[in-house]
Amino acid sequence: MLVRAVRGAAPAALGLVLQVLLGWGSAQQPGSCPAPCECSEASRTVKCVNRNLTAVPRDLPPNAQLLFLTGNRLGSLPPGAFLWPPLPELSLLNLSGSHLQQVEAGALAGLPSLRQLDLSGNALAWLSPEAFGNASSPLEELNLSSSFSNQSLVPDLAELLGHRVLGNLSRLELADNRLFSLPQGMFSALPSLQHLDLRNNSLVSLQPDAFHSLARLQSLDLSHNSLKCLKNATVAQLRSLPALRRVSLGYNPWDCNCCIEGLVSWLKESDQVEGKEALKCSYPEKMQDKALVKTSLSDLACYAPESIESQLQTSYVFLGVVLAVIGAIFLLVLYLNRKGIKKWMYNIRDACRDHMEGYHYRYEINADPRLTNLSSSSEV
Numbered sequence: 001m002l003v004r005a006v007r008g009a010a011p012a013a014l015g016l017v018l019q020v021l022l023g024w025g026s027a028q029q030p031g032s033c034p035a036p037c038e039c040s041e042a043s044r045t046v047k048c049v050n051r052n053l054t055a056v057p058r059d060l061p062p063n064a065q066l067l068f069l070t071g072n073r074l075g076s077l078p079p080g081a082f083l084w085p086p087l088p089e090l091s092l093l094n095l096s097g098s099h100l101q102q103v104e105a106g107a108l109a110g111l112p113s114l115r116q117l118d119l120s121g122n123a124l125a126w127l128s129p130e131a132f133g134n135a136s137s138p139l140e141e142l143n144l145s146s147s148f149s150n151q152s153l154v155p156d157l158a159e160l161l162g163h164r165v166l167g168n169l170s171r172l173e174l175a176d177n178r179l180f181s182l183p184q185g186m187f188s189a190l191p192s193l194q195h196l197d198l199r200n201n202s203l204v205s206l207q208p209d210a211f212h213s214l215a216r217l218q219s220l221d222l223s224h225n226s227l228k229c230l231k232n233a234t235v236a237q238l239r240s241l242p243a244l245r246r247v248s249l250g251y252n253p254w255d256c257n258c259c260i261e262g263l264v265s266w267l268k269e270s271d272q273v274e275g276k277e278a279l280k281c282s283y284p285e286k287m288q289d290k291a292l293v294k295t296s297l298s299d300l301a302c303y304a305p306e307s308i309e310s311q312l313q314t315s316y317v318f319l320g321v322v323l324a325v326i327g328a329i330f331l332l333v334l335y336l337n338r339k340g341i342k343k344w345m346y347n348i349r350d351a352c353r354d355h356m357e358g359y360h361y362r363y364e365i366n367a368d369p370r371l372t373n374l375s376s377s378s379e380v
Contacts, residue, residue, distance in 0.1 A: 034059055044089070048072070056081045065091050065113075072098045077107035077131075089113050097121040101149070109133030116141040120173070123149040129159040137165050145197070146176040158183040161190060173197040175221075180204060188213050199248065200224040208233035216243050223248040228255040228283070232262035239266060247273045256281035256295060258302040267293045 033039035034057040037048040046064045048057055050071035060067070062085050077100065082090070091113050100122040108117070108131050120143045132139070144157070160166070162185070170192050179201040187193060187210070194216050203225040211217065220238075227249070238244060254260060267276045281287040287299065334341065 032059060033061065039064075058084060060085065060087060062086060063089055065089050067092065068094045069098055070094055070096045074098045074100055076100065076102035077104060079104050079106035080110065081107045083110045087111060092116040094118040095122070096143070100124060100147075102126040103131045104128050105130040106133050107131050108137075109135070112138065114139055118143040119147050120145040122147045124153055125149045127153055127156045127160060129156060129163050131160060132163075132165045135165065136167060138168055139166055140168055140192075141171040142166070142169060143173045144177070145173045148177040148179075151178070151180065154179065154183065158186045161186060162188065164189050166190065168192055170216075171195040171197075175199045175201070178202050182207060182210050185209065185212065187211060190214065192216055194218045194243070197221045198225070202226050205229065206231075206234050208237065210234065211237060211241065214241060217241050218243050219246040219248075220244065221248040223250040223252070225252050227252040229257075229259035230263045231259065235262035235266050239270070239272075244272060248275070249273055250275055250278055252279075253282035254279065254292060255283040256287045256290065256292070256300060257284070258300050260292070261297060261300055261302050264292055264295050264297070264300065 033046070034048070036051040036053060037046050037057060037060075039046050039061060043066065044061070044064055045066040045068070046060055047068045049068055053069065053072040054075060056069065056074070056077070064087060067087070067090055074095070077095075082093075087110075090111055093108075093111070093114060093116070096118045097120075100119065101124060103119075103124065103126070105128040107128070108114070110133070115138060117139055124144075124147050148154070161172075167189070169190050172187075172190070172193060172195070175197050176199075179198070181203065182198075184207050187196070191213060193214055195218060196211075196214075199221045200223075203222065204227065206227070208231060211220070230249075238247065254263075267273055267279065273279075276293055277291060279292040281290045281292065281295065287295070290299075
């Protein structure tokens, strides 16, 4: 009996050993869950969070759809960072707070299903315009909030957005980046953009065509900036966007002068601006804390400069008329006294001629020694 039991147990033990070995072998094969990560087969999610990783893990599951690499120390993303193994089904990539400083050309290429990319909370100093390669990307949401180390990244970002590989982008978040200005035509190559977040920056002005060609834009957040003026051309452009439904302009130091005439009219005529009742004047002092929707055009003194200009134009016209009348009178006097003036001019001419002849005669005497002696004798 004992021998039979041992003989019966031997295949079972051998099977268990084989299962362990096979399991260990499969764990080392490409496509398994890397050691520092946690993988969920059901949700097809890979989480490598706060692992102090310095590079993107290899051997990621090729069927992964969601990849979280937050809270690491990646430093940079080299070309083809997600090409080994290929991740054809990856739709979300979160790299927030990973101390990223560089995203090199082709670093995000080869992700044909990528829809959401989060690069927020980094300190990017270099973002290659060819980070997504040269082919059109399916990316729909890009989060770059709190990700600029300095303003030198702005031209790189503008070139990337204008590279025409992000034509499917519908949401762009650029909050908390201390932006002072937006390059001209920065968003012109994003025809699908619907939501643009520019809050909590340092924008002091906007180009008149800053949002040109954004026909699908639905929401625009410009709150918590340094906007003092919104020019009439910019307001007209925003009002012309057919899909725009929500604009946030709160917490800006508005200068209530003629510069915001178009903005005040827009606030009174439209409900597109969110929380418009809370928008208040910061300058000048006499209008401080006055609600923009309760401000009239007379309060803005929009027509004072025009009145002064009109007065100056009137004065110039009057002065011109006076000078023309004086000139006409002078010419008339000359015409009526033309004979006397002519005689007077002849007399002056004769007197000048006699005077010149006397000078000429004296010159001839002084030039001839004989005439000089004769002149001396005559004088004696």
